[in-house]
Amino acid sequence: MQDKKVLEVNHLSKKFGKNEILKDINGTVKSGEVICVIGPSGAGKSTFLRCLNLLEKPTSGEVKFDGTDLTNVDEKQLINLRERMGMVFQSFNLFPNMTVIENLKLAPIRVKHMKDDEAQKVAMHLLDRVGLKEKANAYPSSLSGGQQQRVAIARALAMNPEVMLFDEPTSALDPEMVGEVLEVMNELAKEGMTMVVVTHEMGFAKEVADEVWFMADGYILERNKPGELFDNPQNERAKDFIGKIIQNV
Amino acid sequence: MAKKKIPDATVKGMDKSTDLVLALKTHKIDALGIEKPSAEAYVKNDSGLKMIPSGYDLNKNETGVAIAFKKGSNSLVTAVNKSIDQIQKKNLTEQYLANAGKYMKVNTVNTSMFHYWKYFAKGVEYTVLISIVSTFFGVIIGVVLALMRFSKQKWLRGLAISYTEFIRGTPLMVQVLFVYFGIGVVVNIPALISGMISVSLNSGAYVAEIIRGGINSVAKGQTEAAASLGLSKGDLMRFVILPQAFKNIWPALGNEFISLIKESSIVSIIGVTDLIYQLNIVRADTYRGVMPIFVAMLLYFIMTFALTRVLNHFEGKMKHAG
Numbered sequence: 001m002q003d004k005k006v007l008e009v010n011h012l013s014k015k016f017g018k019n020e021i022l023k024d025i026n027g028t029v030k031s032g033e034v035i036c037v038i039g040p041s042g043a044g045k046s047t048f049l050r051c052l053n054l055l056e057k058p059t060s061g062e063v064k065f066d067g068t069d070l071t072n073v074d075e076k077q078l079i080n081l082r083e084r085m086g087m088v089f090q091s092f093n094l095f096p097n098m099t100v101i102e103n104l105k106l107a108p109i110r111v112k113h114m115k116d117d118e119a120q121k122v123a124m125h126l127l128d129r130v131g132l133k134e135k136a137n138a139y140p141s142s143l144s145g146g147q148q149q150r151v152a153i154a155r156a157l158a159m160n161p162e163v164m165l166f167d168e169p170t171s172a173l174d175p176e177m178v179g180e181v182l183e184v185m186n187e188l189a190k191e192g193m194t195m196v197v198v199t200h201e202m203g204f205a206k207e208v209a210d211e212v213w214f215m216a217d218g219y220i221l222e223r224n225k226p227g228e229l230f231d232n233p234q235n236e237r238a239k240d241f242i243g244k245i246i247q248n249v
Numbered sequence: 250m251a252k253k254k255i256p257d258a259t260v261k262g263m264d265k266s267t268d269l270v271l272a273l274k275t276h277k278i279d280a281l282g283i284e285k286p287s288a289e290a291y292v293k294n295d296s297g298l299k300m301i302p303s304g305y306d307l308n309k310n311e312t313g314v315a316i317a318f319k320k321g322s323n324s325l326v327t328a329v330n331k332s333i334d335q336i337q338k339k340n341l342t343e344q345y346l347a348n349a350g351k352y353m354k355v356n357t358v359n360t361s362m363f364h365y366w367k368y369f370a371k372g373v374e375y376t377v378l379i380s381i382v383s384t385f386f387g388v389i390i391g392v393v394l395a396l397m398r399f400s401k402q403k404w405l406r407g408l409a410i411s412y413t414e415f416i417r418g419t420p421l422m423v424q425v426l427f428v429y430f431g432i433g434v435v436v437n438i439p440a441l442i443s444g445m446i447s448v449s450l451n452s453g454a455y456v457a458e459i460i461r462g463g464i465n466s467v468a469k470g471q472t473e474a475a476a477s478l479g480l481s482k483g484d485l486m487r488f489v490i491l492p493q494a495f496k497n498i499w500p501a502l503g504n505e506f507i508s509l510i511k512e513s514s515i516v517s518i519i520g521v522t523d524l525i526y527q528l529n530i531v532r533a534d535t536y537r538g539v540m541p542i543f544v545a546m547l548l549y550f551i552m553t554f555a556l557t558r559v560l561n562h563f564e565g566k567m568k569h570a571g
Contacts, residue, residue, distance in 0.1 A: 055473050083479025093474035097492040106488055107478035152474075159478060 004031040005064075006163050006194050007052060012061035014047055021047045023218040025061070029163070034195045036205035036226070039215035040241055045198040046090075048215065049167050052196065053085045054078060066162070083111050086156030090168040092148040094140040100127065100151050101136040104158045112159065119158075126154040130184050146177025150184055157188075164188065166197040202245055206230055214238040270298070271538050289346060362544045365531045372527030373548055379445055379513045379523060380552075384506055386449035391456025398461050409457065416454035422515050424451055429519040444516030444523075452509050459505060463498035464490060496567055503560035507553045514549075524548060 007029040014022040021044045029035055037045045050056040051063060054070050063070045065081055073081065095103050104123035108114040114122070127133045130150040132143075140148055149169055156164060166185065170178040182204050189195060189208045199205060205212050206226045214222040214229065214237075222235040230246075233239045261278055270291055273281045282303065283291075292300045318326055336342065362369075397409035416424070428450070429443040438446075467490050475485040517526035528545040532538065 053477060055476065079476075079479050079481060082477060085477070087474075087477035089470060089474060091470055093468075093470035095471065095474070095489050095493075097489070097496075106484075107480060110481075110484045110488070111479045155478070165477075 005029070006031050006033075006066060007196070008062070008064040009052070010062040010064070012048075012051060012063060013059050014044075014051060014056060015059045021218055022051065022058075025218075025220055027213065027220060027223070029194060029196060031162075031194055032192045033210045034189045034193075034197065034208050035211050035213060036209035037196065037198045037213045037215055038200070038202070038205060038241075043215040044218045045215050046167050049165050049196060049198050052165055053082050053087055055087075083107070083159055084162050086159060086161035086164040088149070088152050088156055088164065088166045088169045090171050092140070092145070092152045092172070094148055094152055094155070096140050099137050099139055100132065100143070103140070103151060104155050107155070108158050122158055123154075126157050127151075129157075129187075130154045131180075144177060145173045146180045149173065149177075149181045153181075153184055153188070163194040163196065166195065166199070168198050168200065170199070170201055202230065202242075214241070216241070268533075271532065273298070275538050362531075362540055365535070365541075368527045368531050369524070369544060369548060371522055372524035372545070373552070375441070375521060375523040375526075376510065376513055376549075377552065379441070379448060379516060379521070380506075380510045382445045383448040383452055383513065384509060386445075387452030387456050387505075387509070388502075390449060390453025391460055394453060394457035395460035395464070398457065399464070413454045413457055416451055417458075421447070421451050421512055422518065425515055425519060440516070440519045440521045443519060444513070444521045448509065448513050448516065451512075452505065455505050456502065459498055459501045460494070463494035463501070466497045467493045499560070499564055499567065503557070503564070506560070507556055510552055510556065511549060 005028050007027075009025055009027045012022055012025040013020065025048060027035075037048065039045055047056055051058050052065075054063065058071055061071070065085065068077075068081060070078060070081060094100075095106070098106065101120070101123050104126060105116070105119040108119040108122060109116060124133065124136065127136055130153060132147055132150055132154070135143060135147065135151070140151065143151065153164075153169075169185070170181050173181065178201070182201060185195070185197070185204070186208055197205075197209070209226045211223055212226045212229045213220050214233070214235065216237045222229060222233060222238045224234075229238065230242060233242050261272075269278070269281050269283070272278045274297060280301075285302075288300045292298045316329060318329075336345075394409045394413060397405045400406055400409075425444060425447040428447040429438075429440060432438055432443065432446075471489050471493065472485060475489050480489070514523060514525040517523050517529070520526070524545050528541045531541040531544075535541070
């Protein structure tokens with residue numbers, strides 16, 4: 001089970017017009033693994049992550065999820081496969097017209113055809129896990145950024161996904177709220193969730209990741225265990241980047 | 250003609266002789282050139298007016314009066330010719346003129362606007378009726394057009410865009426005339442229905458733009474979040490996009506309804522008895538130039554203000570819910 005390939009990316013490239021954002025990306029994410037993707041801004045990290053569930057359509061290459069190439073399926077199959085992948089966005093993207101609990105229940109009821117009381121149970125359990133049970137009937141606009149992001153994680157988890165994609169989940173947060181979100185993610189990793197996390201939180205990457213991928217200029221330039229990559233980077237760009245980060249910390 | 254005879258005069262024309270007489274009385278014009286019989290009738294009924302024979306030497310071609318008939322109605326032409334012959338023989342013209350004057354006699358006794366409340370009530374009734382019907386169909390047309398704009402079919406999108414651009418790029422007045430006379434060539438439809446059709450068609454284009462704008466105003470992240478949860482396009486629209494879009498659409502749609510009440514006044518040009526049409530009748534009947542306009546203005550304001558209050562009420566409710 002540990003070796004089951006959840007995601008497999010082969011020769012992935014993405015162009016916006018003439019601008020080539022991703023160039024020949026390859027990589028595999030195994031079940032239960034936590035991958036942290038780091039690198040300077042403009043490296044293509046977010047685009048890479050968004051290609052994994054085809055929010056961005058790759059220009060060429062394959063993105064295999066559980067053995068199926070997502071670039072080669074019709075709209076309906078894609079929707080079916082997407083529901084098995086959770087995604088958390090930098091800007092939370094909660095539905096502002098619904099309460100917290102409605103945000104969590106919508107997809108299980110509409111997509112998985114769960115009964116309302118069952119969805120309610122799942123949702124309340126997840127809100128309890130992220131410590132926001134008492135906010136169930138609040139609207140997102142009344143929550144802090146950290147609380148909104150925890151709700152967003154719970155919303156993604158409500159679909160019981162096989163992999164969770166995090167697109168800079170703490171970048172839009174005030175510093176004092178970063179901790180509460182990372183804590184939830186840490187818990188999730190410990191429970192064995194397969195995760196791909198684009199992040200600037202080096203502490204989190206060091207502590208939680210099984211592997212860290214360093215991206216720059218549309219390439220994955222180095223991938224290694226966090227200890228190795230942070231303490232002894234091989235690639236020049238990675239050395240430079242990590243040096244700057246550590247100075248700042 | 251007056252231009253030829255009176256070198257320094259600037260000539261101003263209006264649709265109706267009543268408007269001209271009114272303009273004369275309110276010093277908007279200095280003199281009014283009008284046919285003798287009409288002038289006689291006005292002067293008889295209004296001591297403030299005086300007739301000065303122009304003494305213009307006009308040939309027959311310049312003064313001729315004609316009666317128009319449908320082509321081929323020969324028997325009618327014969328009958329009318331016979332009547333004219335008799336009128337001339339018995340010299341009935343004098344008496345007819347006096348009678349006509351009586352018909353044209355304006356109400357100078359009781360010109361209170363309350364006296365004419367029935368006229369205004371009828372005008373309000375038609376204006377409200379046209380507004381409600383046109384709003385209803387305008388929204389339906391608008392929704393259909395907006396859906397077409399989001400269609401995958403290029404020709405549907407093109408059709409919707411062309412329609413919207415064309416309607417927005419031409420005056421409502423021309424559209425009203427076109428529907429009334431244009432469709433009239435094929436099927437004879439009453440003015441009221443023509444008015445409703447043209448105002449609905451016009452409003453639909455604007456409503457479509459409002460809906461499209463509202464949907465586009467919903468953040469892209471919402472679509473992505475819904476897609477990442479595996480929601481179908483239909484569910485995305487129904488549960489996520491439309492409820493949020495509606496909050497933006499509602500106030501703009503309210504403005505459209507309000508302007509529709511006002512713009513519907515244009516249907517008076519094809520003879521629909523809306524508030525504008527009725528106000529002109531009252532003006533002609535009382536020779537009061539301003540008061541009927543003021544009353545109509547008030548009535549329009551009452552209608553739009555009431556609608557604004559209702560719309561605000563619902564807008565407030567929606568804000569509360571989110």
